[in-house]
Amino acid sequence: MDLQILVSKKGTKVVKASDLYIVLGLPNKQYATNLRRWINDVYQFRDGIRKPAAMKDYAKRPTTVKLMEDYYFSIEFAKLIVLNSKSKVKQKYATFLYKLEDKTESNDLLNVDQVMAVLELAKVMGMVSCQTAAEQKHLETYEQRNNGSAANWWNFRSKMLGYSTDQLKQKMQEMGKSTAGKSRRHMLMQTDKYEMVRTGVVDLFMAMGKTERYAKNLGRLAKAFAKELKVEIFDDRNAPLLFTPHLNKELANEVKHLEKGRYLQLWEPQRMAS
Structure with missing residues (x-):
């Protein structure tokens, strides 16, 4: 399965947490636990060492499946999750996400x-x-x-x-x-x-x-x-x-x-x- 990249009307590239979990080949039974850990962990983002921020790095995704939570992840956040995972294919998907990062939207640029x-x-x-x-x-x-x-x-x-x-x-x-x-x-x-x-x-x-x-x-x-x-x-x-x-x-x-x-x-x- 390929990791699907979604693009909002404003051009923001995101991935679904559920899709990311599947391509990484992680245990299905641990999905909810890993999802909570991903959102509450600390990462080295481009703008500093911090926890992911709601509506910046991730956003809740509406779903018809009541028992299953899902989120949209920014490309940078998804890449950091992959790098911190124990997946056997993390190098493949981390490289894929790295290439997708939009350099013109880098946090190194100032408004x-x-x-x-x-x-x-x-x-x-x-x-x-x-x-x-x-x-x-x-x-x-x-x-x-x-x-x-x-x-x-x-x-x-x-x-x-x-x-x-x-x-x-x-x-x-x-x-x-x-x-x-x-x-x-x-x-x-x-x-x-x-x-x-x-x-x-x-x-x-x-x-x-x-x-x-x-x-x-x-x-x-x-x-x-x-x-x-x-x-x-x-x-x-x-x-x-x-x-x-x-x-x-x-x-x-x-x-x-x-x-x-x-x-x-x-x-x-x-x-x-x-």
Whole structure:
């Protein structure tokens, strides 16, 4: 049996859960149990590690068989299910679904509102208070994923960001500058100050549960915006309000408290087209 691909009026490609189950050759008696597990499990989607979202990754399919539940699955979700299954034919169907994924609808692409939000993020990440808050929130997410442990945090973060304290010290020395008593942030300020904006944005989106690739892509975009706008890097933590830059306070508060308000909610899962 071939896996049937359905296309909605809006062009969304989906598969039926029941069809997927049949082609994978899984035990009929375990259908209901596996279906519940699929929907409640955690997967690495393109936009982050999370549970599947209703009306984004799956939707209830009306059926005349009262005792049998069925769903429509997005192509990405179906592929992740196949990869996590114990089916003997999972490579065949995972490859098939991978080729069907519409690259033009990839979550790596930003809509206009998201681009404008990254532009605003580039500005507020000039404030050290936002940078440190994003770093702390990222650390908390890291600990949650590692059973409450922060072991290897600095090595993990250095590898992800592409620089370490030792590398920054070497760069400072090559520039003929002293490294005595200098923190990472101080050294970045003297070697590549807009890297602080990139780092802050990467920390923020990692804290929000996005994938490393996705967070780094947005970080690079924010850094490019910061350079173009000549964003001021300002340590506002102990500065009087009179001397702080006039920036988007609403977004700054969202960053500091990881609150999904008008800006950060733009990265919440969108509803599946019907």
